[in-house]
Amino acid sequence: MYNSIEELEKSIQGCKKCKLCNNRTNIVVGSGNVNAKIMFIGEGPGADEDIQGKPFVGKAGKLMDMALQGLDIKREELYIANIVKCRPPSNRNPEADEAEACMEYLRNQVLIVKPKIIVLLGSVALKNILGNEYNITASRGKWIEKNGIWYMPTFHPAALLRDDAKKIYFWQDLKLVKEKIMEL
Numbered sequence: 620m621y622n623s624i625e626e627l628e629k630s631i632q633g634c635k636k637c638k639l640c641n642n643r644t645n646i647v648v649g650s651g652n653v654n655a656k657i658m659f660i661g662e663g664p665g666a667d668e669d670i671q672g673k674p675f676v677g678k679a680g681k682l683m684d685m686a687l688q689g690l691d692i693k694r695e696e697l698y699i700a701n702i703v704k705c706r707p708p709s710n711r712n713p714e715a716d717e718a719e720a721c722m723e724y725l726r727n728q729v730l731i732v733k734p735k736i737i738v739l740l741g742s743v744a745l746k747n748i749l750g751n752e753y754n755i756t757a758s759r760g761k762w763i764e765k766n767g768i769w770y771m772p773t774f775h776p777a778a779l780l781r782d783d784a785k786k787i788y789f790w791q792d793l794k795l796v797k798e799k800i801m802e803l
């Protein structure tokens with residue numbers, strides 16, 4: 620257990636809990652407001668994130684920013700993290716052992732931030748947080764409450780870059796999040 624994000628960030632430096640440490644440039648712990656009501660959880664750093672050490676700063680992040688801006692949700696209102704903190708080679712999905720090795724960090728981030736809402740970006744986040752039985756296409760856009768936290772699964776922004784038709788659903792899901800923020 621860590622008392623603060625700074626403490627967690629310090630202790631994660633040099634982490635060698637899984638093989639992703641072999642190819643990383645930077646560990647991407649998370650960014651944003653540690654007192655946020657909302658947390659976004661992605662999959663893992665891509666090339667831009669690996670270089671800059673920050674989550675969602677590449678193309679997918681820019682697309683997400685546009686949707687957030689459109690809904691007047693500020694990045695400063697969020698805390699953003701990923702399932703794995705180091706970039707998987709060629710942006711492949713994190714493997715089960717990698718996600719498991721990294722989960723302790725994410726669990727502590729949730730304990731420190733204490734979000735009321737968690738937006739799960741894509742299948743990897745959904746399955747690792749809520750369970751393998753969940754499917755992103757079936758679950759997106761539906762609130763799931765667990766242990767006092769409201770989860771909203773939605774498509775990963777990178778999926779929107781590959782398929783324009785998913786954009787509307789992402790927008791609709793974030794709109795539900797915006798409405799929930801106003802309620803809480």
Ligand code: URA
Pocket residue numbers: 661662663664665668673674675676677679680701777
């Ligand atoms: N994709 C993710 O899942 N996370 C990032 O930080 C960037 C891209």
